[in-house]
Amino acid sequence: xxxxxxxxxxxxxxxxxxxxxxxxxxxxxxxxxxxxxxxxxxxxxxxxxxxxxxxxxxxxxxxxxxxxxxxxxxxxxxxxxxxxxxxxxxxxxxxxxxxxxxxxxxxxxxxxxxxxxxxxxxxxxxxxxxxxxxxxxxxxxxxxxxxxxxxxxxxxxxxxx
Amino acid sequence: xxxxxxxxxxxxxxxxxxxxxxxxxxxxxxxxxxxxxxxxxxxxxxxxxxxxxxxxxxxxxxxxxxxxxxxxxxxxxxxxxxxxxxxxxxxxxxxxxxxxxxxxxxxxxxxxxxxxxxxxxxxxxxxxxxxxxxxxxxxxxxxxxxxxxxxxxxxxxxxxxxxxxxxxxxxxxxxxxxxxxxxxxxxxxxxxxxxxxxxxxxxxxxxxxxxxxxxxxxxxxxxxxxxxxxxxxxxxxxxxxxxxxxxxxxxxxxxxxxxxxxxxxxxxxxxxxxxxxxxxxxxxxxxxx
Numbered sequence: 001x002x003x004x005x006x007x008x009x010x011x012x013x014x015x016x017x018x019x020x021x022x023x024x025x026x027x028x029x030x031x032x033x034x035x036x037x038x039x040x041x042x043x044x045x046x047x048x049x050x051x052x053x054x055x056x057x058x059x060x061x062x063x064x065x066x067x068x069x070x071x072x073x074x075x076x077x078x079x080x081x082x083x084x085x086x087x088x089x090x091x092x093x094x095x096x097x098x099x100x101x102x103x104x105x106x107x108x109x110x111x112x113x114x115x116x117x118x119x120x121x122x123x124x125x126x127x128x129x130x131x132x133x134x135x136x137x138x139x140x141x142x143x144x145x146x147x148x149x150x151x152x153x154x155x156x157x158x159x160x161x
Numbered sequence: 162x163x164x165x166x167x168x169x170x171x172x173x174x175x176x177x178x179x180x181x182x183x184x185x186x187x188x189x190x191x192x193x194x195x196x197x198x199x200x201x202x203x204x205x206x207x208x209x210x211x212x213x214x215x216x217x218x219x220x221x222x223x224x225x226x227x228x229x230x231x232x233x234x235x236x237x238x239x240x241x242x243x244x245x246x247x248x249x250x251x252x253x254x255x256x257x258x259x260x261x262x263x264x265x266x267x268x269x270x271x272x273x274x275x276x277x278x279x280x281x282x283x284x285x286x287x288x289x290x291x292x293x294x295x296x297x298x299x300x301x302x303x304x305x306x307x308x309x310x311x312x313x314x315x316x317x318x319x320x321x322x323x324x325x326x327x328x329x330x331x332x333x334x335x336x337x338x339x340x341x342x343x344x345x346x347x348x349x350x351x352x353x354x355x356x357x358x359x360x361x362x363x364x365x366x367x368x369x370x371x372x373x374x375x376x377x378x379x380x381x382x383x384x385x386x387x388x389x390x391x392x393x394x395x396x397x398x399x400x401x402x403x404x405x406x407x408x409x410x411x412x413x414x415x416x417x418x419x420x421x422x423x424x425x426x427x428x429x430x431x432x433x434x435x436x437x438x439x440x441x442x443x444x445x446x447x448x449x450x
Binding site: 002005021022025066068112 | 163167169195196203212240265266269
């Protein structure tokens with residue numbers, strides 16, 4: 001067996017450390033060791049985006065990142081969007097605009113929308129669709145997802161985070 | 162989907178990475194963005210005993226103009242290419258091409274150097290590099306060498322990169338003022354490889370093609386330069402006849418593999434169509450430039 005390594009990073013604002021084999025995928029560490037089951041395992045082949053997390057300001061598919069690559073990283077999962085019992089504007093918007101049906105893709109979709117709106121606070125519909133192209137909704141509920149992201153953009157513009 | 166076990170190394174400098182690569186030898190693979198290698202390792206198509214992660218080497222990132230060239234660190238991500246103001250101004254073909262690669266999450270991780278070194282004819286940078294007449298800096302224990310993109314791609318997953326060498330930098334000549342370029346890519350869906358794609362860089366003088374380079378993605382074992390098509394167009398105006406002839410000559414060098422994207426005839430026809438469209442768009446852009 002390969003040598004295990006201790007990896008430390010910031011997860012939703014808290015320092016965490018975990019010991020992993022180099023081959024352990026980030027999604028497995030998050031779900032099975034750190035009990036963050038928001039990010040989902042959909043395809044495990046970097047197609048579906050259900051495992052999307054925010055890693056050092058980038059949306060990544062945590063099924064295609066090794067945990068050992070994350071030493072010193074700053075990570076945000078869907079669990080970190082809510083602050084002090086208040087839903088993030090993206091979460092509120094998904095709730096109000098019915099931006100989910102079965103909900104499986106929702107954590108990845110919202111984490112991706114969070115990063116999109118940081119980079120482009122006022123995206124066009126076309127820009128939203130291009131930006132969420134790496135997140136598949138198996139219910140095909142894209143219309144309301146796009147509306148939710150548009151609504152979240154308006155909420156964030158009204159009250160700067 | 163778990164890979165075979167391996168040891169992980171994260172060098173902080175190019176010399177350290179080269180040293181590791183020399184010491185660990187054939188059992189080691191370089192890890193760039195990981196979006197080709199890790200999927201292959203999960204499927205156990207690859208099972209290196211050591212992974213050398215280039216992700217912590219700051220000197221391998223960045224885009225800068227040096228003289229009449231743009232120098233791009235091999236670990237620069239597709240996301241960084243897409244959002245580079247310098248590239249948008251000087252080499253918009255690269256911005257257009259990178260924006261058509263995979264999806265946003267993959268573009269945050271995927272790197273230009275990894276895309277080129279992997280030697281997959283379905284990757285997009287090889288054809289872009291051929292069209293742009295780029296050069297690659299290969300660094301090894303014996304020092305650096307600079308090789309042309311044209312001639313670098315030897316076959317399926319095979320390039321001029323020797324064991325012990327790392328592709329460290331990509332050098333792209335700034336296209337002449339008044340050039341037009343285009344990358345036209347047909348894909349079944351976001352994230353898929355090209356069914357067919359064509360990169361074109363063109364200079365136009367007096368309404369005629371003064372110089373053109375044409376390169377094809379996923380049309381054979383490597384990206385292909387369509388030289389006969391280039392020669393046939395040079396000195397000609399762009400019209401239906403000249404476009405059809407260029408497309409015919411590009412199709413003639415295609416040897417696509419039949420797969421779920423289509424049979425060989427279909428892919429060849431789509432290569433012709435992408436070539437026609439890329440030439441048309443590049444011409445229009447050159448006229449406006």
